[in-house]
Amino acid sequence: MTSLARALAQPQLEPTGASDACSPRGVPLVPSRRRQLWSCPSLHPASPNVLEVRVLVVNTGGTIGMTLHDNGLAPQPDAFVQSLRKLPIFHDEQYAQQTFMYDYYGENTLVLPMTKDYKRIVYSVLEYNPLLDSSNMTTDDWVKIGTDIKKNYEEFDGFVVLHGTDTMAYTASALSFMCEHLGKPVILTGSQVPIYEIRNDGRDNLLGALMIAALYVIPEVCLYFYNKLYRGNRVTKVDTGSFSAFASPNLSPLAIAEAEITIKWDTVWRGNSTAKFQVSTELNRNVGLLRLFPGITAATARAFLQPPMEGVVLETYGSGNAPDNRPDLLEELKKATDAGIIIINCTQCLKGTVSPSYATGQVLIEAGLIAGGDMTPEAALSKLSYVLAKRDLDLDARKKLMSQNLRGEMSSDLAGTRLCLSKSRFIQVIAKCLNISCKEELEAVRDAFTPPLACVAAKIGDIETLEALKQMGSNFCLDDYDGRTPLHIAACEGHLNVVNYLLSHGVTVYAKDRYGDTPLCNAVRFRHRKIVQLLRQTGAHFSREKLDEAGTELCSLAASGDLDGLEIWNLAGADFTKPGYDGRTAVDVVGSRGLNIT
Structure with a gap:
């Protein structure tokens, strides 16, 4: 049995009638009927398209x-x-x-x-x-x-x-x-x-x-x-x-x-x-915060670092410093890291980052501590709890994760590698014509011009141009005048390589254009099977309203015997038990026509 056959074989909803939810006036509430009501111009004279x-x-x-x-x-x-x-x-x-x-x-x-x-x-x-x-x-x-x-x-x-x-x-x-x-x-x-x-x-x-x-x-x-x-x-x-x-x-x-x-x-x-x-619902509770203070004893540190402790955020002085004339304290820290306890070095200061500039900071690196950069203690503690719960990773892999920027919790050294706007020849020409030079105005020009340019590049499948726009600092999640992103365009045109490129650069699959359509809706409409599969793997899905509206479309496809169209909708996660305008489902229509879906 195919996946389409399994979908059509699911239990059906009751036909519209007494079992349906009813409106305050006693009229059965059919999703498509509600859609007609909230799009009714009499309810919204300013615009018939309320989203x-x-x-x-x-x-x-x-x-x-x-x-x-x-x-x-x-x-x-x-x-x-x-x-x-x-x-x-x-x-x-x-x-x-x-x-x-x-x-x-x-x-x-x-x-x-x-x-x-x-x-x-x-x-x-x-x-x-x-x-x-x-x-x-x-x-x-x-x-x-x-x-x-x-x-x-x-x-x-x-x-x-x-x-x-x-x-x-x-x-x-x-x-x-x-x-x-x-x-x-x-x-x-x-x-x-x-x-x-x-x-x-x-x-x-x-x-x-x-x-x-x-x-x-x-x-x-x-x-x-x-x-x-x-x-x-x-x-x-x-x-x-x-x-x-x-x-x-x-x-x-x-x-x-x-x-x-x-x-x-x-x-x-x-x-x-x-x-x-x-x-990820697995969190490790055996973590804690230890704040250095003048005169802290080695016994205090030793007591805090005893099992079952597995991870510690050590709040240190200034840019990540600790006393380097306290071999007893440093020995306790070294014993703990040798025993497999991960210790993250975070500054007590409200602002700033951990840096090994001072000898008093270098001794903590030698003791096995991991520099926490500019993470807040709250972020470092919860990150430890998250990473230590990954039991499939060994100690070295966990330490590596703790030093990586996972969710923007710490500043990245790569932040400054993006090309400067002022070095972009395209932006320079536009800026000269508009007689602007300050950074804010240059960024405004970039953000105004690059979305339609990116959409054109997506339409013709030009990844090289997209890469050039990316180096300018362009944001591919920004939309054009119609509310469409480059991902919408690539999904319509069937450019799988462009879709994959955009997704790999963080473009959202959930953006909606002025009609409420997502890239997944576009890929389904133009029947680009591989793009539908890729978007679904990334987490794309229909909204509840789109699923409700799909009932009539699915019935129409079933009535015309369009099994390819039904298969595309099935790959996209359509619900074949949703009724159309007359209360029948695609399952009903397939059954009445005696279509072979095996």
């Missing part, structure tokens, strides 16, 4: 949703969604009722007012029970958050995790390593003051996180606070009483939300793997 973007909000607890009790601020179950529902800035009840949104997505789903580019951000809230103060967070809670993201990964375009501020930097760092080959934004946020208070920071933080998670494909675990989006493994909490509670000392923000949201795409981390997204 819904979905975000999952994982509410773990924290100050943002706390209420005042007799013993102080504490989480209140089931109160958060009901409170947001009353705030027009967070929920458009009229739109929800007119489009039967609750029947389709559930009662814990809300929708923001329409954005200026005619998009609706629909967000569902997954609330943990019990809600947690972040001081009570453990590695088990990190695993739960990661597992929930994985479970819902294909249903949503982005994820927001509500979290208390005390340990938010630890969770953000841990999730950044746990989420392997991430292709969608995961944004942690919270607040210093509960969202129910008259004057608070929770509303702006939540709204900003929702908008960035929905509207920008930033494939990182991030932290959004006080109008700034940070890389999650670069932050640390620096203030208990200010709305500006977090800082990223060694990396500028990825985005700043002021009158406009400005994304610094050159800073966004992109992997070079075409592997599919997964979450």
Whole structure:
């Protein structure tokens, strides 16, 4: 039996009727009918093409949703969604009722007012029970958050995790390593003051996180606070009483939300793997932080480094220094590294990096410590927990991983190898015509001109031009006037080598054009089988809405006996049990025609 035959042999859905969910008016809720309703010009006179973007909000607890009790601020179950529902800035009840949104997505789903580019951000809230103060967070809670993201990964375009501020930097760092080959934004946020208070920071933080998670494909675990989006493994909490509670000392923000949201795409981390997204849920708890201080005894270090300890972050002075006149202390460190304990050398300073410039730093290298660069202690600790859990790796391989830049957690020496913009002949000519010379204006010219050039190169399969644009610092994830990226174009044209090149340079498979189509949709439409297979291997998938809309298309293919078309849709992950406009499925149509699909 072929894969298509197996797909068509799956259990069928009940035909549209009494068993279907019904709208408030008693009309059976057929997905295609809902699509017609939310695209109806009478509901949206400004534009007939409203695109819904979905975000999952994982509410773990924290100050943002706390209420005042007799013993102080504490989480209140089931109160958060009901409170947001009353705030027009967070929920458009009229739109929800007119489009039967609750029947389709559930009662814990809300929708923001329409954005200026005619998009609706629909967000569902997954609330943990019990809600947690972040001081009570453990590695088990990190695993739960990661597992929930994985479970819902294909249903949503982005994820927001509500979290208390005390340990938010630890969770953000841990999730950044746990989420392997991430292709969608995961944004942690919270607040210093509960969202129910008259004057608070929770509303702006939540709204900003929702908008960035929905509207920008930033494939990182991030932290959004006080109008700034940070890389999650670069932050640390620096203030208990200010709305500006977090800082990223060694990396500028990825985005700043002021009158406009400005994304610094050159800073966004992109992997070079075409592997599919997964979450590593194995973490090693036998790790710890040890801070040097004047007069620390060898006995203290010895006690801390005893089994079952397997990994330690040693917070040292300045640029990674320790006393070189303390052979007793250095001997304990050397004994530990010889015994297989991995010790990472991180600076106690808020800003800066570990450097072997001083003799007092060189003695730690001789003792077997690994330089942690400019990693924060939170990032180094969670990275140790992640790497040490990889039991299939030997000690040398783990040490090598700890010294590598896995998720942008440390500055790379390769950062300066990119060609300078001012050396690009193309940019120089354009800049001369426009009479500009400053770096910011040059970058603006590059970002305006290179997306359409990259799309043209993708159309004709010109990898050499794409490589030249890359050396200019071009971002292939930026789209053209139609919202299409070079990957969209290459998928349409069937250039497998270009698709592979773009994917290997971190281009996202989740970008949507103005019609809501992804590169996978384009590859299916033009029947490029190998590209469909490659995109699927990388993690591409149809959205829930596209799967629902596909029912009619699949029935049409089945009615015309187009088995090749059905096979392409099957490779792309289509659901053959989705009904078409008349309630029949592709399975029904195949059966009625007596087609041979074996």
